[in-house]
Amino acid sequence: MTAINIALDGPAAAGKSTIAKRVAAKLSMIYVDTGAMYRAITYHYLQNKSSFTDFKTLISNIQLELKYDEEKGQRVWLQNEDITEQLRENDVTENVSYVASIEEVRTFLVDYQQKLAKEKGIVMDGRDIGTTVLPNAELKVYMIASVEERAMRRLKDNEQRGIASTYEQLKKDIADRDAYDMNRAISPLKKAEDAIEIDTTGLTIEEVTNQIISLANEAIQNA
Ligand code: C5P
Numbered sequence: 001m002t003a004i005n006i007a008l009d010g011p012a013a014a015g016k017s018t019i020a021k022r023v024a025a026k027l028s029m030i031y032v033d034t035g036a037m038y039r040a041i042t043y044h045y046l047q048n049k050s051s052f053t054d055f056k057t058l059i060s061n062i063q064l065e066l067k068y069d070e071e072k073g074q075r076v077w078l079q080n081e082d083i084t085e086q087l088r089e090n091d092v093t094e095n096v097s098y099v100a101s102i103e104e105v106r107t108f109l110v111d112y113q114q115k116l117a118k119e120k121g122i123v124m125d126g127r128d129i130g131t132t133v134l135p136n137a138e139l140k141v142y143m144i145a146s147v148e149e150r151a152m153r154r155l156k157d158n159e160q161r162g163i164a165s166t167y168e169q170l171k172k173d174i175a176d177r178d179a180y181d182m183n184r185a186i187s188p189l190k191k192a193e194d195a196i197e198i199d200t201t202g203l204t205i206e207e208v209t210n211q212i213i214s215l216a217n218e219a220i221q222n223a
Contacts (some may be wrong), residue, residue, distance in 0.1 A: 003173050003221050004121075004216065004223050005124065005138060006023065006141065006216060007125060007133070007140045009129050009140070009143070009189070009191070010144055011144060012150070012154075012174045012181075013150035013174050014150055015145065015200055016125040016143055016218065019119055019200075019205065019209055020033070020124075020125045021024055026209070028215065031070070031073065031125075032066070032113065032117070032129075034113055035096075037090065038096050039076075039093075040076045041058075041059070041109070042092050042095050042099040042100075044062055044068075044078055044091065046091055055085055056104050059104055059108050062078070062079075064076070066116070067082075079175065088161060088163060090163075096177075100127075100184075101184040101185070106186050110187075113126075113129075113134075114134070127187075127189040135192070138198065138219040138220075139212075141212055141215070142191040143197075144199050147171055147175055151167055155167050158170075
């Protein structure tokens with residue numbers, strides 16, 4: 001088991017999950033996508049909106065499980081159903097930043113994420129991993145890219161997944177979601193002081209992956 005944790009944060013559609021998956025595979029670490037957890041609670045909230053009272057009650061009835069599939073990677077199970085494919089749907093994306101700003105939701109998920117990372121060997125991506133979830137992570141990376149490039153990447157991603165979207169709409173949605181995530185009261189999106197910033201604009205997936213692997217190898221040696 002690799003004796004370090006890697007925290008990977010940054011704004012929406014910066015390529016965090018693509019890179020995190022590759023880094024994890026290369027270093028025999030486990031990739032944890034925390035955005036998927038906030039999306040799962042959002043999905044649950046939307047499904048139960050007619051009977052919704054408050055988030056405390058919603059969370060107390062939630063059965064959330066992360067499972068790992070050799071081929072497909074992290075799968076998210078909610079109330080005994082694999083909902084991974086539904087997590088990228090537009091209504092989930094439109095509501096996730098609101099749900100993620102709720103204190104009860106964050107407390108529940110941060111606790112879950114910290115437990116997952118206890119044994120080390122985790123590459124975790126999100127918004128507050130370096131600042132709040134894993135403040136002692138041996139390597140912290142903050143990935144950014146221009147909003148134009150991020151919208152373009154997300155457009156291609158959505159096309160592959162069969163999700164309808166347009167470049168202009170994506171650009172607006174990404175900018176709005178970043179603003180919401182950066183300005184919320186509880187653990188907003190921001191670079192941890194000791195994180196290494198990588199601007200991935202114009203870089204290939206391979207280049208960013210290699211950069212992070214060499215940083216990780218240094219961190220492993222120092223651990
Ligand atoms: O990474 P992804 O785009 O799937 O994240 C969806 C949303 O979940 C973010 O826009 C943010 O509002 C929330 N999130 C968060 N903290 C994390 C991960 C995601 O607030 N660690």
